[in-house]
Amino acid sequence: MSNRSADSRHDTVQERPAAPNVPLRRNRGFQLLWAGSVFAFLGKEIAELAYPLVVLAVTGSPGWAGAFGGVQIFTSLLCGMPAGELADRYDRRRLLLCVEAARALATGSVVVAFLLDAVSLPHLLAVAVVVGAVQPLGGSTRMLLVRSLVPPRQLTAALTQEEVRSHAAATSGPPLGGALYAVAQVVPFVVTACSFAASLVLTLFVRPPAEAPHAPMRAAEREPLLSRMTVGLRALWGHPTLRTGMLFAAAMNTVTAPVILSVVVHLREQGLTSTAIGFTTMALAVGGLAGTVLVAPLHKLLAPGVLMLWLGGTAALLIGSLAAPWGRWWPALALFLLGLGGPSMRVLVDILIFRQVPDEQRGRAGAACMTVFGAGASLGVFLAGQLLEHFSAAVTVLVLASVLAAAWCVGLRTRELRRAKWPEEQEA
CATH class of the missing domain: 1.20.1250.20 (MFS general substrate transporter like domains)
Known part of the structure; x- marks a missing residue:
């Protein structure tokens, strides 16, 4: 798609204010968002190992342990398109705050269940649904916030820093999750809930450039939701x-x-x-x-x-x-x-x-x-x-x-x- 074509489609929509033109390491908004995502991704990787282990401990069934991941993936796929619609129509920072709050509360509910000795398969599958449902919204909003916080010429460097975060979490998360699980079954969920809460707090301090006021709804936006x-x-x-x-x-x-x-x-x-x-x-x-x-x-x-x-x-x-x-x-x-x-x-x-x-x-x-x-x-x-x-x-x-x-x-x-x-x- 040519730049001219993209620009022509912006004629009826005001452009977003420019991102701050400072070195990436001094871009406070991006670095806060990145630090928050480090916590969130590390917590996610820890949980990816801990949940199947707990399901296996509760049910004794490898099939149900695999079903947890299947439910999460299916829910994510189901919610992918609606997540994009939400990310394009509402404030992306607030949406990301809602995502992190939902993940922290869902994981925290597992901690409470452990403390009450009431961990059950239906509860864990419900958590899989919640986590899977908000995952695509978190990915979309975080991606778009990066775009609003970083000038285009720094985008490759910013996305590379995002890749460092992802792979570092993927490398360290599973062994850390295994070590925490060996201490006690509840410990990885405590750490994961705290990780999502830390991401939420850091996101609170992110201040992206204010979005331009929305133009009146155009004919295309009056189309059916699908x-x-x-x-x-x-x-x-x-x-x-x-x-x-x-x-x-x-x-x-x-x-x-x-x-x-x-x-x-x-x-x-x-x-x-x-x-x-x-x-x-x-x-x-x-x-x-x-x-x-x-x-x-x-x-x-x-x-x-x-x-x-x-x-x-x-x-x-x-x-x-x-x-x-x-x-x-x-x-x-x-x-x-x-x-x-x-x-x-x-x-x-x-x-x-x-x-x-x-x-x-x-x-x-x-x-x-x-x-x-x-x-x-x-x-x-x-x-x-x-x-x-x-x-x-x-x-x-x-x-x-x-x-x-x-x-x-x-x-x-x-x-x-x-x-x-x-x-x-x-x-x-």
Whole structure:
């Protein structure tokens, strides 16, 4: 979508005041938001490990332990599009405060249940619904707040700092959650509730530039709710470059989402201990953390479509190589190398959404992307599970690599993707 096209769609909407033009490290609003998100993401990673363990302790059923995550993911997908509509129509800082308050209260209710010796499966599943419902709204509002707090020329650096946060939390959260759970079952939930509360307090002090007054409701905004919620998806789908980029990224997400599951099964087939498996799978998050330093150089060196194709091609090769009998530690190295490209891909997608969709549609466009990606990840995990049920892990990763290779071939033949360019403000 050209800048001229995006600008023309702003004719009837006043522009948001400019973000403060100061070095990123002195941008108080962004750093407060980032610090709050560090607490929130760390708490989320701790809880991701603790909830299944508690469900397993309460029910003794691995099926119900898995159902907790399934309920959370399904609710997130269901609420993705409405979250984008809310993010585009209401104050984003207040919405994020509501999200953090809901997560803190939901987690706090589990702490209270432990203190009263009243932990139950229905209560835990209700918490899964609450946490899953607010997750896409939190992601959309946080993404849009970053855009309002950071000038366009600093956006890559800001998003890279966001990636550092995500991968650091993914690396440290699970082992910390396990250590806290070993102290007492309630401890990880106390820490998680405090983390969400800390994020809420820090967000209170974030002061984004005041939004321009809303123009009178236009004809498009008088459309039915379902039509309004899908505006972002239609905006992305209507532009060949954005449509192709979104679909290619979704294909990558579909294939990479079940990689950890496949590696775990593969290593168990080889007789590795749970400790060795844990260190091996952690390599993906470590690679992602290391990959944050590559974001700026890769974005300067390669056009977005070329970078996307390069990352997709190397990912297909690395996933396929997991089937090779190159020693027990080869999967850890392959996962590390696979993780290196993750931050560059996510920042690439964010830049395209941030810059090439009008501000009044960014929440819905971002939510549409996250919904498509989440649905693809769920489908990928399900299909990989079926493959693992009937075939070896080596066959499964080869099938996954073949699917991504096929998507890469289609992308390579797509002129819009090959010739895509960075938005002008991003180049400034």
